[in-house]
Amino acid sequence: MDFKDVLKKFDKEGMRGRYMTESFMLNLLKLHLESQGKELILGDNSKQPMFTAYAPAGFDNSNLPTYIEITSTISFSKLMWRIDRLIAILDKLDNKFALLFISTKPLDEKFLADFRNYKAGHEVNIYIWGPEHLEKVAFQHSEGVKKLGENLFSLRLESAIKKEQTNWKDSRSRLVDDVKDAYKSGQFSLFLGAGVSSSAGLPDWDTLLNSLFVSMLTSELNESNKNESNEISSIVKRLREVDGPSALMSARYIRKGMSISGVAEQTRFVNTVTEQLYKLRDKRYCIDSPLIKSIAAMCMPGRTGAKVKSVVTYNFDDLIERELSKREITHKSIFEEIDLPSPEELPLYHVHGYLPEDKAQYRNLDKSTLVFSEEGYHKIYNDSYHWSNLVQLNNLKESTCVMIGLSMTDPNLRRLLEIASRSIEKPKHYAFLKRVSLDKFAKDGSKKLVNAPQATISTFLNRHHSLNEEVLKELGVNILWYEDYDDIPKIITEITKSIQ
Incomplete structure (x- = not known):
């Protein structure tokens, strides 16, 4: 499976396809950097998880720490806004750094011309790659690309489960x-x-169902004077523990159990649910x-x-x-x-x-x-x-x-x-x-x-x-x-x- 085949395979799979494409590109980039004796760190494990990845020793001929972001939609105005915002944040952290943006979609000449003009006004090294850049990288590692295509799901799963989780509160703050x-x-x-x-x-699903079972059994057996509701509740609770029916099936059974006919059935059921819903509210809250x-x-x-x-x-x-x-x-x-x-x-x-x-x-x-x-x-x-x-x-x-x-x-x-x-x-x-x-x-x-x-x-x-x-x-x-x-x-x- 070559580079273009992988991109085509996931192009129509929505969000999941985009993540699989991103995973493929990241693993390709990792393979490329490793061949140069350099490291690629995924965003969630780097010092700046707002990025897709981080290359602390740069890439190719650049040795500057490089922050990398992969995107599937390139709007020139949005990209410029994003770059300005990121530079303002990174200026406080690194003396010198580079930015690499990778688009999964082809870049037209007008966009590239606008980007070159924008780039000229910044001291920061900013790079942008389209699929054609990655295709050249893939050509240099044809055997590796083939293996990536064959094991992409495993690589994505491995990447997902190995993410660092110690700073989850920091990640939440950014979200x-x-x-x-x-x-x-x-x-x-x-x-x-x-x-x-x-x-x-208010009662949770199980508590409400349990109460409705009690109401149904008390009504059907006509034994409300003989059996205390807590006794029936105890029996029903144990029955549900043993039998374990799904909540939706239980609700259907209750509804049928309470049925009489037509509109009256629906009215009776709705009134019973409404009554139990508010009656069972825990007054401690x-x-x-x-x-x-x-x-x-x-x-x-x-x-x-x-x-x-x-x-x-x-x-x-x-x-x-x-x-x-x-x-x-x-x-x-x-x-x-x-x-x-x-x-x-x-x-x-x-x-x-x-x-x-x-x-x-x-x-x-x-x-x-x-x-x-x-x-x-x-x-x-x-x-x-x-x-x-x-x-x-x-x-x-x-x-x-x-x-x-x-x-x-x-x-x-x-x-x-x-x-x-x-x-x-x-x-x-x-x-x-x-x-x-x-x-x-x-x-x-x-x-x-x-x-x-x-x-x-x-x-x-x-x-x-x-x-x-x-x-x-x-x-x-x-x-x-x-x-x-x-x-x-x-x-x-x-x-x-x-x-x-």
């Missing part, structure tokens, strides 16, 4: 700075998951949790207008709406296709359905597609043009999205992310995910949970986190790691204050 820039632009959306609601004490407050504050319009374009929520509850109303932020809850916000309203799209505690404030709630059971999920997943899919996809394509309280495992969301990632060069979305700490993974108090040396466990966890980062990057998402839930509202507040 937060990028989020601030996106927030200031106003092309910014929030995607909210169950973690947001649980911060206010404030209903306006610090996380919910920080999200609402982020939605507050500033002097230059609203910065949050829209909110997409997978939660049924109305807790965000309550906090927005308290702050007098004009908003509209949207849970059906025909509903549209006015220009001054912040839209809150309940793409899995909406179950407000006070239903009297809303009309047409019965038309909301409640994605609680298998039927509801299949209805949306299989309908590419369902309004909720179009809303999510539009936001993923048109905005920078920050995902809070989501596990990022939902197959429909991942499918939509993959579609949206085909039109972007680099990951532009961000997701808060909890990092597995060494102590909590290996021990439960004084009890040892893993029979392995601490160093081995630490290496495994580092590689686990690195692989998660790479998987989500291929879907266009950067991970904002946290270890403590309290970190999330603090970071959101920091982003919000960046425009003040």
